[in-house]
Amino acid sequence: MCRIYGHFEAQVTAHEMRTVSAVQRHGGPDAQAQAAGRGWALGINRLAVMDLAGGRQPYRLGEHITVVFNGEIYNHAELRRRLVARGHRIDDDCDGSVLPALYAEYGADFTDHLDGMYAIAVMDLRHEPTLVLATDDVGMKPLYYQWDAYRRQLHFSSELPALLAFRGVRAAVWEPGLDEYLSTKTPFGEQTMFDGIQVLPPATTARVTRSGGLRMHRRADPARPEPDTAPAAAADRVLALLREETHRLIHADVPVAAITSGGLDSSLVSALAAEAAENLHSFNIAYTGRWPGDERDFAREVAERNGTHHHQVEIDPETFPALLPDVVWHLGQPNADPITLSTHALFGAVRDAGFTVALTGDAADELFGGYDRIRKAAGTPDGEDWITGYVDALAAVPAALRTELYSAEYRHYVAARGSASERIAGELAASEHGRMETLTRFEVGRRLPAYHLRRVDHLSMSASVEVRLPFCQPAVQRYARSLPSSLKIAPDRGKDVLYRAADGLLPESVLNRPKQPFTLPITAMIAPGAALHGFARDVLSPTALRRYGLVEPARVDRLFAEQTARPSERSALALWALMVHQLWLDQFCAASGPKADEAADPFGDGAAA
Known part of the structure; x- marks a missing residue:
């Protein structure tokens, strides 16, 4: 896990590159390095997780292919065997070391062979100098960039504050940003809150050349398996897939922990991780004093059942005013979920306790229909409006109140442009898919990367902690997306198939409790x-x-x-x-x-x- 950055054809000094590196060093404190040539440079801040003595980036293959990489490649051992059999020499066992040879074999299609979470930059000098950027299928590892089409110049970085450290990147407000933010709690899609700065979408490979400029290729969705139609069979399959992936993700060359909020998703991941890891440590966060929605007792029950060494992290709300500016800075753009404060503090405690990797239960609600807004939208009778209520449930501030809060000038601007909520409603109404597929595509493809995954990435890496997400693994995600709505949403609860899968692995108190958002009171x-x-x-x-x-x-x-x-x-x-x-x-x-x-x-x- 690392932080990467660089440029193509921009006027960037070595001092600038060092400055960008310093701004995001918290995400890669173990090593810093750069590679540069005429009209390009790549940089890396390393957080050592696999093969601590190896894995020196930038990776090179001869004089013509240079790679920097942020993330984890879980099938690297299989890829290494295949590449060595084809004549390549790979000198260490670090997961990213396979990337130059893999790119040499398959070109821009090298991502088709990867199982993992990643943001990758490849500089290919074999023909016309070409920068290749690639992101994983879900968007677990963000990559921000600014492209100047007139000058054919590109800057990129893993974090927004680091990108802004390049002299050629300006921190200008994107005018629609406030309305987009209040309508969805953070901007969705490629656009950030900064004018002219985008984030590379999930499942995207970008090629940059002097002659062709910036060209994006969105990779096709992989085929989904045939779903089980019986609830018990579907639950068994979900559990088997999640168990297999969690057991794989628990392996690292550094200490690994689990985050246990006390809800279904993280508790199930913790229970499965405890099966494969001796002396697993689990972490929960709560607040000093008595506050509504305290989940520490549920988390403690899960820990006792699984036999984990449990850490109860407690933070004082009196410290929140001092913490919040740091949280906003690390995120780089607004995210309206108050849990950002707790997340930042929690991962700091995980690192202070000596852990570099943590498993979480993120993405289960999106994949299995866990949110109330999804259940209500899916249950609205045909012919009735399900879109308006769903869109308003996404917002930090309801539509009517937003209009009141805007200044007269900004209200006029939004009315003339069209609001973010109106645009989203139009997109949902125009979908040619069934309702549940439309909802899942929106939740997983648009909201999950922007609202959840970037937040988790930035706030964990602010403390030099790598987060691994079993629910985001391709096998789990594809099977979940193949299931019909009837196996996900029961009359009285969402994630029905996941509750069935967890039966017998978690305390009854966790399985039978009402769903509660993991957030600040x-x-x-x-x-x-x-x-x-x-x-x-x-x-x-x-x-x-x-x-x-x-x-x-x-x-x-x-x-x-x-x-x-x-x-x-x-x-x-x-x-x-x-x-x-x-x-x-x-x-x-x-x-x-x-x-x-x-x-x-x-x-x-x-x-x-």
């Missing part, structure tokens, strides 16, 4: 007298809000009054989302926002946002 924590309430009031002061001209200060004041008089999730989440956005603007974009004493219209002709 934000309504209570942004109540008058709580540390976050005062911090939010300072961050969202009228003076601060006027600096950018996006949000109406008087309406934010009314939101605080509502939260004081009648604390609710609606007002608390809206304040949280606005606070995160404001912190992001102040950290990354202050130079590009309109000043409070200027009369410029940030959305008019010729004005910069």
Whole structure:
């Protein structure tokens, strides 16, 4: 697991490359290295997980193929045997060491042979200099880039703050960003909150040349297996696949732990990991004091049943105002889920306890229909509107309240452009697939990479911890996506087949408890007298809000009054989302926002946002 970065045909100094490396060194503290030639450079920050003495990047094959790589290749031993049989010499047992020979054999199709999570950069000098960038099928390892089509120049990096360390990359606000963010909790798709900066989509291979520019190829979805139609058979198959993948992912040359929230998904992964790992350690996070939704007792029951060495991490909400700016910085763009704070603190505790790898249960809800919004949308009778409620459930701030919060200028801009929610609703309505397939495609293809996987990647790697995700493994994902809706969603619960698979492996208290989001008790924590309430009031002061001209200060004041008089999730989440956005603007974009004493219209002709 590493951090990678580089450029193609840009004017980048060696000092710039060192600066970019330093900005994301937390994600690769064990080694730093670069390779460069005329018109290109690649860099690597290594977090050593496999073959600690080997695996020196950049990897090379002769003078013409250079590779840097972030992630894990789980089938590297099989690939190594195949490549050695074809005459290649591979000097160590590190997973990424197979990549140059694999690329030499198969060219840009080399990703067809990979089982793992990855973002890869290949510099191929055999003919016209060509930079190849590739991401895994689910988007577990993000790769951000800026492409200048006029100059034929590209910069890329694993993290947004590092990408912005290149002199040629400007931190300018993408004007639709606030509406996109409040509508979906973080921007979906390729566009980031920065104008001109994109993220390479999942399952994508990009080729960059001087003559052809940037060309994207989205790889086809692999064929799905025939599903089982009987609930018991489907549950048995899900459990067998998940067990096999979890047992594979537990192997590393560094200590491995499991995250146990106390819910179904992470508890099942922890139980299966404990089967294959002696003396497995598990981690749960909770908050000092008494708060709604505390799950520590469920996590402890799971740990006791599985015989893990359990670590109860506890953080004090009084420290949240000091933690939040770091969280926003590591994410690089706003994410409105309050669990980001806990995630950041949890992985710091995992690393402090001596662990470099952690297994989590992320992606089960998307694959198996676990969210209430999916269950409600799937259960809406034919002919009735299921889209409006589903789209509004994605939002950090409901549509009606968003419109009230926007400044007059920004409200006019959004109305003229069309809102993010309207665009998503149009995409869902235009789908030619059945309803459950449409929902799963959207959840797995659009929301999961942007909202969950980038958050998990950035906040775990901020503490030099690699996260592995059994539910994202190709075999599990393809089988889950083959199952009919009736095996996923029962009248009273989602993930029905997964509950059946877990029966007998988890305590009854975990299997029978109501579904609960893994997040902060934000309504209570942004109540008058709580540390976050005062911090939010300072961050969202009228003076601060006027600096950018996006949000109406008087309406934010009314939101605080509502939260004081009648604390609710609606007002608390809206304040949280606005606070995160404001912190992001102040950290990354202050130079590009309109000043409070200027009369410029940030959305008019010729004005910069």
